[in-house]
Amino acid sequence: MRRMSNVLSAVAWPYANGPRHLGHVAGFGVPSDVFSRFMRMAGHNVLMVSGSDEHGTPILVMADANGVTPEEFVDTNHAIIARELTDLGCAYDLYTRTTTANHTTVVQELFTQNLANGYLVPQPQQVALDPATGRTLPDRYIEGTCPICGYTEARGDQCDNCGNQLDPIDLIDPRSKTSGQPPTFTETQHWFLDLPALADALRTWLEGREASGTWRPNVIKFSLNILDDIRPRAMTRDIDWGIPLPGELGEQYPTKRLYVWFDAVIGYLSASIEWARRIGEPERWRDWWNDPEALTYYFMGKDNITFHSQIWPAEMLGYAGKGNKGGEPGQYGTLNLPTEVVSSEYLTMEGKQFSTSRGYVIHVRDVLDRYGPDPLRYFICAAGPENQDANFTWAEFVQRNNSELVAGWGNLVNRTAAMIAKNFGEIPAPAGLAEIDEAVLKAVETGFDTVGDLLTHHRQKAALAEAMRVVSEVNKYVTDTEPFKLKGDDQRERLATVLHTLVQCVSDLNTILAPFLPHAANRVHAVIGGRGQFTPLPELRDVTDLDSGKAYPVITGDYTSTPPWRRVPVEIGAAIAKPTPVFVKLDESVVEEELARLAGDSPAQA
């Protein structure tokens, strides 16, 4: 029996520049939820946090383009994203946002202590400013003529035509992408995170993680590799949207803000603190952050590895005074470094990358509205980009839904309930179990170990495949025992035994599948005579900011009623009525409809 642990599920913060597409939830949303649900069922003390990432230049630029303030812009998008994730069933203890007063306080505390310990150092930097706004102009927001190939729409960081890396100062006729004016190149002071001073501590930590053998090989290799040419990185910007520098620095430099990534990763901590404050136990977050026995898992897409295996650990090490310059921890103490950075790859669509800007995209909202959460969660779990880029096609989406979810699992549920309803109307008591009954019960019960072990090691595709293989074994049990032929009075006991065995197997499989398909699990539970809600779902709740009083929606939930990860005997005598199907087949025409929709969307948007 595994000992109960405190487990932090730290889920990547969606950028609040619009609704989420399939690639986003395939990368971090569904995998983190499956893992967290399983760990709760296995008896661990899980805290799952995330929120909307709402600062940074792109949001500022998009808000301007939409004629709204950045605050209005992120208020809208945060609400949209929170609703999507709720409807997808992602069971956060708290899904909040980076524009809370609490977050500002926590971020400034980390900045202040890193500064005091000497890991944030001021340095002059050559930057481009937009003369129209006075804001830092990131390289990619400068356009001009490529000095290499002459392409007139080259970006400051890269030329999309010839593919060469560029420096914006080399562009011919550079202009701001937002105002059209030529940028002014000037020198300004910014605070740099002294990563070289933290590199030894980072390497020690990463080598320990490598020795654990638990990280995905590409993630640990990449993380170690980027240590080799580590350099200080600027953690402030000249911009008027973001978290101000703390204390006197803020007064001295009112036009500077903290770099969006400096604050975004701190969200894991600030959300944990906000959660603790909201439940009225303001120190409870320390169970996951200060207890060295706690396990902390970070879920994200592969483009975010550097921020989770380098920047965020460096911020925590600097805060604790654990780099080459020494220092003391601040009021939050020594914070736990990630146990595991669980990075997924990319989901492509019909062979090409998602592109919101080109309209080549499938939004989570649309899939939820048209097909519900179960088919989507099933597809992502069965065919998602766990270890390498994976391809989404509508044809495979329909096929997986119809031939696996509906025909395999849904049909087993349905035929089981139908036979019990017709013959008994309630779960019958078994007589003596035959060898074949014992065998199938054992095969299913073993599933808790095999599937659970795979889930523990973030092998969700293999875990779901194993669960579905067991579904197939139970379907075979029906073929072998032929309960539909047991019609005579003298066969009544045998029929009762087979159907009791069958519904026990279905109940167990429903438990095993619950992390993947929580909504369906509740409906299956009802179909086979269960009472009440089987597994908890998250709720969208309007709250007010603990410090500023502003209202905003969060995702939260009470997950104390999570069922255990083991066989629970079905209740003899529980009523079972003629079932209505839990899963519905999708018509093949869906494929053409969706492809047409995609093609129709494609050229329109800018």
Place this chain on the structure above:
RNA sequence: GGGGCGUUAGCUCAGUCGGUCAGAGCAGCGGACUCAUAAUCCGUCGGUCGUGGGUUCAAGCCCCACACGCCCUACCA
């Protein structure tokens, strides 16, 4: 340009330490069955493991080169 990851059956993907590793699901084909959403179960067809070299008694697996795809390359997030 530099660093990294990937390429396995018609499709989507597993393959841990080099040694029953040529695998699964779906699609196709054949059969069984009828409780169930024409669902289920069994059998079967199908691959020069991206290309070219190399190491080894033995190579999807290790090494080198190349092709293609993707990620990162520090001011997009």
